[in-house]
Amino acid sequence: MDTLSPASRHLNMSRIRSRDTSPERTIRRALFKAGFRYRICDKRYPGKPDLIFPRYYAVIFINGCFWHAHEGCQYFRFPKSNQAFWQKKFSRNRERDAENLKYYQDQCWRVCFVWECAIRGKNSRRKIDEVTEQISRWLEEAGEPFLEIRG
Ligand SMILES: [Zn+2]
DSSP: OOOOOHHHHHHHHHHHHHHHTOHHHHHHHHHHHTTOOOBOSOTTSTTOOSEEEGGGTEEEEEEOTTTTTOTTOTTOOOOSSSHHHHHHHHHHHHHHHHHHHHHHHHTTOEEEEEEGGGTOSTTHHHHHHHHHHHHHHHHHTTOOSEEEEOO
8 A cells, every 4th residue: 555645755756756867866877987997985095085096096975065065156045043063063074174185196196076066057958968077087187186076
């Protein structure tokens, strides 16, 4: 028997959909299609990179613009309530981003931060293609030690 009301079923469906189109999955899928193979969720790599490319000595972190308090980004607005809570949360996330960057750079690995805004909004399909292209070149041509891609 189906015990979910239509309203909560709708909510479930939209949660599932938003997980499927999360920036992490979108970029993983695009790079896979482009022929790259990578690791994810490998506990040997601190800081939980979203994609790990051992043969390129490179990791990619995909940052949600809200959670990582992306400065000057249209997708980041400081919440009006519970400001102390959010301030703490955002500083912790940003500190962690900086620590991750330093950790991998100290190991002579290259690091790429892809911000959600780089692939979000109008023409997102074209943006995804461009970001994929940029990452492919960066990986294969052993580009700069730190690459940041934002909208
Ligand atoms: Zn952003």
